[in-house]
Amino acid sequence: MDIEELFEKYSPMVYNLALRLSGNKSDAQDIAQDAFIKAVRGLGNLREHSAAGTWLYRITMNVWKNRVRGEKRRSLWKTLSLDWGSDGDETPALQVKSPEEPAGTAIEKQEEKEALEAAMAQLNPEERAMLILREIDGRSYAEIAEITEKPLGTVKSGISRAREALRLKMNAVLNDHGS
């Protein structure tokens, strides 16, 4: 597997993992870039291509941890909010609506998204990371434990806590839009 294949396959998850860990797009891009560069250097040591994802996500986690240690933040778990501002010379991605979609549904989806982001911002970074590794990438608890270098029990309780926190914060949205 070369770097281009690695990037094509894993960049969405690497970037979003970095985003949920760092809480802002600028840092996420730096972390993702560093993670891929480290991956390139270590590609020759990768024995099983089937484990490339787990390996790359672990690199991403470690890059983030090193940044946090290096920057000497006051609190590791301070509340972070996603920076929705412009990315410089890139126009922020637009939400493209299906032409058949009624306006009410689009509004509901926007409310869901906003509620989700507000609730996610309240979680600690590693719980956010565990949650998206599980929900988006379908990783097992054992794989998440390997990626985050946490015990299995910590992964199970972390995901459970994260979901419970989101469920409570988004109760109104989940009930209104699910009924």
Place this chain on the structure above:
Amino acid sequence: MDHKTCRENISAFLDGELPEDECSALENHLAVCPECRAELKQLGRLSAVIKQHAMEPVPLSLKGQVLGRRGKQAAYPWLRPVLALSAAAAGVLVVLNLGKNPEQTAQLRQESFSAAMPMHKTEKASPPRTAEEPAAPAGRLYGELENKAQAPATIAAARGSYGQAKFSRNTGSISAAAAGSGSGAGLSSLAGAKEKSAGSAEALYARAAKKRAAAEFRGPVCLRVYKPASLNESDSNMHKALLELRKKGTRIVAAVPGNLVFVKNDGSRITLTEKDCSYGFIFFDGKQDPLVVTDLAGINDKYNAYFQSPSRP
């Protein structure tokens, strides 16, 4: 299982990470506890929201930043000029020592100065190895949770369509979430983004989308292929078939119509497109070709006939 323990384990239950005995105990509790059933339903709904909204598109500049450095990267970048210089010096010495034999000198000069050329990663990547086991697509709860009829049906509906990966995982999970399966997020939003070089960037992402469009499955797996027009749509025939299969303890993986790739145990691949199956179930045991079932009547018999077929190698 008591109420407190159920609540502590409901998340792991949703993920299929509970041992069988605890799973059964939790299901027994859910059958008699409306509060836990409601919580399970909400967690299922939350899962669908996360899958739909949690992925942000990759910035256009990231690929350039990563791949642009590819040709310049080496494990030890400081070593390259040193080696090049050494090879050049060696070449000069060889040429000087073998000056009496012009032919040999010419050959050696060619070899030496070839060695002194900057090192590039020219070797092709090794043939693609077995792809990482794909993750089960994150099934969205297509209106099943709207059925408030019976407790067991709700439990099965909330968990089953989220059902994971005891069978297989697909590489399309990210695309299913990021592309939003109709939500418009991810790649389609990237296509809508303003780009400096519209033609090349669009081609880039179209190619990436095409690569990520196929979801891969390994056997044994029972796939439910269904794409409702809206989140509130509920198909009674589909729901009934789902319940029948779940009563047998079958784990169902939800998928949207599209390129579904089935990888047999011998490594061969069969791709079913939306034309092959846009609504129904697909049974696949890894040995036979996948079976598409669009007539849902007697689904259990069809399931048994396929998975217990004597023709299985």
